[in-house]
Amino acid sequence: MLILRSSPASPFGRKVKLALAELGLSDRVEVAATDTTNPADSLRTQNPLGKIPTLVLEDGTTLFDSRVIVEYLDHLAGGGRIIPAGAERFAQLRLQALADGICDAALLQVYEVRFRPAEIRHAGWVENQQGKIDRALAALEAEPPAFADRPRIGEIALACALGYLDLRHEGKWRAAHPRLVAWLDAFSAKMPAFEATRVKS
Structure with a gap:
């Protein structure tokens, strides 16, 4: 096991x-x-x-x-299931890297509040992390990723990043990104495990 x-x-x-x-x-x-x-x-x-x-x-x-x-x-699992071969592989790995970058920036913002006393928090540093998230979301909103019948690693990573923004950042991303909201709804409908792994609070 x-x-x-x-x-x-x-x-x-x-x-x-x-x-x-x-x-x-x-x-x-x-x-x-x-x-x-x-x-x-x-x-x-x-x-x-x-x-x-x-x-x-x-x-x-x-x-x-x-x-x-x-x-x-x-x-x-035999290879090529969620990480495809050929040119598609790099498109998926790139999308995964972008989604992971959103998570990294969002986590750093959470840690700034959770672990650093208010009097020494650095507002400019927090804004810098938010800029990373905002630019990534804008790029994805302009061109939401298309996915096949089965989710691959890039789509999985993106869904998890958006889910984390819902959990720890009160879903504030949703208002300005309707195409990504629709994309996440479609992903969730195709992958029941997404809802099954959702943390409520």
Whole structure:
């Protein structure tokens, strides 16, 4: 049995869970709750960076981060399932990188509030992170990604990024991005695991 170290609210952990569902591998993985702020958590020996998600293989070796994990899972499922071959591969990896960048910036904004006292928070730095999100969303709104009957890694990553903005940023992105809202609705309808992995608060 593989072990996925993650937490329910992690957009990167959610990406791995959706990949598992799409690849039909969910029953081969145990999801183990993880506290990245706890020095005693075994995560820090499994992944020197102390980050989630981390996948523990049956022989005890580990894989991280989410991009490496989903590549491994696609390989485990026979290859070419959520990460296509040829030119399409790079289009999907590019979309995944853009979506992951949205998550990175959104997470940094959350951490600024959660871990830094109000008197030393840096408004300009927070605005810089928001600029990354705004530019990425504008590019995606102008040309929402088309996806085939089955979701691939780029679409999965984007759905998780938008879901994280809903969870931690009150869905403020929605008002200015109606085409992306419609895209996410269509994605959710095609992939029941998206709603099943949604954290309510």
